[in-house]
Amino acid sequence: MACMIEAVGVHRVRAAEEPLLAAGVPLMERAAAAIAARAAQVLRGRQGAVRGAVVVVLVGPGNNGGDGLHAAARLARRGARVTVVQLGDRVHEGGLAAADAAGVAVRRAGAGPEALGLPGAARLALDADLLVDALLGIGATGALRGDAARLVRQLLAADHRPFVLAVDVPSGIGVGDGTVPGPVLPADLTLACGALAPGLLLPPAAGHAPHVELVDLDLDVPAAQPGDVGGPAEGLDAVHRLQDADVPGAWPVPRPSDDKYRRGVVGVVAGTATYPGAAVLTVGAAVRSGAGMVRYVGPAEPAAAVLAAHPEVVPGSGRVQAWVLGPGVDPEDGEQARHVQEALGEAGLGSRGYFAPTGVWGPTADAGIRPVVVDAGALAALPERCAPWVVLTPHAGELARLLGERGETLVREDIEAEPYRWARRACDLTGATVLLKGATTVVVGPGGTFSQAEAPAWLATAGAGDVLAGLLGTLLAARAEEAVQHPGLVVRLAALAALVHGRAATTANPGGPVSASMLVEALPRTIARLITREER
Ligand SMILES: NC(=O)C1=CN([C@@H]2O[C@H](COP(=O)(O)OP(=O)(O)OC[C@H]3O[C@@H](n4cnc5c(N)ncnc54)[C@H](OP(=O)(O)O)[C@@H]3O)[C@@H](O)[C@H]2O)[C@@H](O)CC1
Numbered sequence: 370m371a372c373m374i375e376a377v378g379v380h381r382v383r384a385a386e387e388p389l390l391a392a393g394v395p396l397m398e399r400a401a402a403a404i405a406a407r408a409a410q411v412l413r414g415r416q417g418a419v420r421g422a423v424v425v426v427l428v429g430p431g432n433n434g435g436d437g438l439h440a441a442a443r444l445a446r447r448g449a450r451v452t453v454v455q456l457g458d459r460v461h462e463g464g465l466a467a468a469d470a471a472g473v474a475v476r477r478a479g480a481g482p483e484a485l486g487l488p489g490a491a492r493l494a495l496d497a498d499l500l501v502d503a504l505l506g507i508g509a510t511g512a513l514r515g516d517a518a519r520l521v522r523q524l525l526a527a528d529h530r531p532f533v534l535a536v537d538v539p540s541g542i543g544v545g546d547g548t549v550p551g552p553v554l555p556a557d558l559t560l561a562c563g564a565l566a567p568g569l570l571l572p573p574a575a576g577h578a579p580h581v582e583l584v585d586l587d588l589d590v591p592a593a594q595p596g597d598v599g600g601p602a603e604g605l606d607a608v609h610r611l612q613d614a615d616v617p618g619a620w621p622v623p624r625p626s627d628d629k630y631r632r633g634v635v636g637v638v639a640g641t642a643t644y645p646g647a648a649v650l651t652v653g654a655a656v657r658s659g660a661g662m663v664r665y666v667g668p669a670e671p672a673a674a675v676l677a678a679h680p681e682v683v684p685g686s687g688r689v690q691a692w693v694l695g696p697g698v699d700p701e702d703g704e705q706a707r708h709v710q711e712a713l714g715e716a717g718l719g720s721r722g723y724f725a726p727t728g729v730w731g732p733t734a735d736a737g738i739r740p741v742v743v744d745a746g747a748l749a750a751l752p753e754r755c756a757p758w759v760v761l762t763p764h765a766g767e768l769a770r771l772l773g774e775r776g777e778t779l780v781r782e783d784i785e786a787e788p789y790r791w792a793r794r795a796c797d798l799t800g801a802t803v804l805l806k807g808a809t810t811v812v813v814g815p816g817g818t819f820s821q822a823e824a825p826a827w828l829a830t831a832g833a834g835d836v837l838a839g840l841l842g843t844l845l846a847a848r849a850e851e852a853v854q855h856p857g858l859v860v861r862l863a864a865l866a867a868l869v870h871g872r873a874a875t876t877a878n879p880g881g882p883v884s885a886s887m888l889v890e891a892l893p894r895t896i897a898r899l900i901t902r903e904e905r
C-alpha cells in the first residue's frame with residue numbers, strides 16, 4: 370500500500386480550512402486538544418506524570434499562538450504548572466480567555482510593567498520540563514522578528530534546552546520553501562496541524578523538525594495542480610516523500626515473460642584512466658540493482674577494471690534503454706567527452722538539446738529518445754535545453770557551477786541555504802529533472818517535487834554519488850518508455866533511487882562507516898528487503 374507523505378502548500382491548506390471555519394467547525398480547539406494530549410504523553414514519558422510538570426508555552430500574535438493558548442488551558446486543567454509567555458502586543462482572544470479561565474499564568478516577555486524581561490523569559494523557558502513553541506505557524510513571513518527573535522537567540526545560546534514541542538512548525542522556518550531565514554528553535558517533536566507544510570520536508574528547515582507527527586483535522590485538501598507549482602505569491606503546491614512501503618509498488622520487479630532486454634539495458638559512460646573507480650562503482654550499482662544488462666563505454670584502463678570487477682558487463686556501445694553519463698569523467702578528457710556527446714545525441718539531445726516539435730514534451734515520433742542520467746563531468750556537456758526524462762544529479766557545488774554557466778552568480782553556500790529554490794531554477798532553465806544531492810536529497814522536475822532523508826551522514830563518502838547514478842540508470846532503463854511519457858514517473862523514480870541509496874548505507878553497516886563499494890555490495894539485499902518487506 371502506498372503511504373507516500375505529502376506536504377501541502379500553504380494556499381491549499383487555507384483553501385481547505387476556509388469552508389470548515391465558515392461552517393463553525395472548531396479547528397483550533399481540535400488541534401489544541403491533540404497537542405495537549407501529545408504533550409501530556411511526552412510529560413508522562415519523561416517526568417512520570419502531567420500533574421506538577423512545569424510547562425512553558427511561547428505564544429505569538431496569530432492562530433498559532435491561539436493553538437498554544439488553548440493547549441495551555443487543557444494542560445493546566447490536567448494539573449500541569451503552565452506559564453504562557455506572550456511575545457508581542459497582540460494575542461489570540463479566544464485562546465487567552467480559555468487560558469485565563471483555566472488559571473494559566475500569562476506573562477509578557479520584553480519590556481514594560483509586569484513584563485518578565487527577555488532574560489527572565491529565557492530563564493523560565495529553560496527551566497521548564499516542556500517548552501511549547503507556538504510563536505508562528507504558516508502565517509509567518511520572513512524571519513522571526515522583534516522580541517521573539519531575541520528570545521529564541523537567547524535560548525539557542527543556552528547549553529541545555531528542555532524538550533521542545535513545536536506547534537505546526539518550528540517558528541520562523543520558511544514554511545513554503547524550507548529556508549531558515551533567522552533564528553529557529555529546533556523541535557524535538559513537531560505536531561503539524563491538519564497538514565505538513567513543505568518546509569517540514571525541505572532542507573535546511575527540515576533539519577529543525579526531525580520528528581513530525583500529523584494532527585489529523587479531517588481537512589479536505591484540494592488536489593495539487595499538475596506540475597505542482599503555485600502562483601508566485603502562493604509558492605509550492607506540494608512536496609512528496611516516498612516511504613519504504615512505496616518501494617514494492619514502484620520497483621521494476623521482473624515478470625516471467627521478461628528477458629534481459631525487456632528488463633532494460635543501461636549504458637554507462639563513466640571513469641577515465643585517472644578515475645577508473647568511478648566506472649567500477651557506477652557500473653556495479655547498475656548491475657547490482659538489477660539491470661537486465663549493462664554496457665560500458667570507455668577507454669581501455671577503466672574498461673579492464675570494470676570487467677575485472679563485473680564480468681557480466683558488455684563492453685562497447687550498443688542499444689540501451691537509458692544512459693548514465695559523467696561519473697568520474699573529466700570534461701577535458703577528449704575520448705570520454707566525445708562518448709558523452711554521442712550518447713546525448715543518441716538519446717535525442719542534439720547539440721542544442723531537445724525541443725519538442727509541438728512545444729510540449731511527450732515524444733512519440735522519435736523512437737530514439739530515452740532517459741539519461743547526467744552526473745558530474747557530463748553536466749558541463751549539457752545542451753541548452755533538455756527534457757523531463759533527463760535527470761541531472763549534481764551536488765551543491767556542481768549545481769552552483771551549472772547555474773553559473775547560465776547566468777546566476779552563486780556559490781555552494783547559496784545552494785545549501787535554498788536547495789529547493791535553486792533546484793527549481795535549474796529545472797526551469799534546462800527543462801530537466803534535477804536531483805540535488807545532500808543530507809536530504811531534493812528532486813525537482815516538471816513532474817513534481819520530492820524530498821528524501823533516509824541517508825545517514827556516513828553516506829557522505831567519495832564515490833557514493835557514482836553509486837546513486839548507476840542505481841537510477843537501472844530504474845530509468847527498466848521503465849524507459851513510461852518515463853519519457855510521464856514526467857511524474859521520472860521524479861518518482863529519482864526519489865526512489867535516493868531512498869534505496871540511503872537505505873543501502875544503513876544495510877551495509879547499521880550505524881557505522883560505509884564505503885561506496887560497501888554500498889554497491891549492499892544493494893541487492895537492500896532492494897530484496899524493501900520489495901518483499903521482510904526483515905533479513
Ligand atoms: N491549518 C489548519 O487547519 C489549522 C491551523 N491552525 C493554526 O493556525 C496557524 C496559522 O495561523 P495564522 O494564519 O494566524 O498565522 P500565524 O502563523 O499564527 O502567524 C501570523 C501572525 O504572526 C505575525 N507574524 C508574521 N510573520 C512574523 C514574523 N516573521 N515575526 C513576528 N511576527 C510575525 C503576523 O503579524 P503581521 O505580519 O500580520 O503583522 C500575524 O499576527 C497554523 O500554523 C496553525 O498553528 C489551527 O489553529 C487550526 C487549524
Ligand SMILES: Nc1ncnc2c1ncn2[C@@H]1O[C@H](COP(=O)(O)OP(=O)(O)O)[C@@H](O)[C@H]1O
Nearest residue numbers: 806807808824825826828829831832833834835
Ligand atoms: N551529510 C550527509 N548525510 C547523508 N548523505 C549525504 C550527506 N552528504 C552527502 N550525502 C550523500 O552522499 C552522496 C555523495 O555524492 P557526491 O557528492 O556526488 O559524491 P561523489 O562525487 O564522491 O560520488 C550523495 O548521494 C549525497 O546525497
Ligand SMILES: [K+]
Nearest residue numbers: 502505536538
Ligand atoms: K510554531
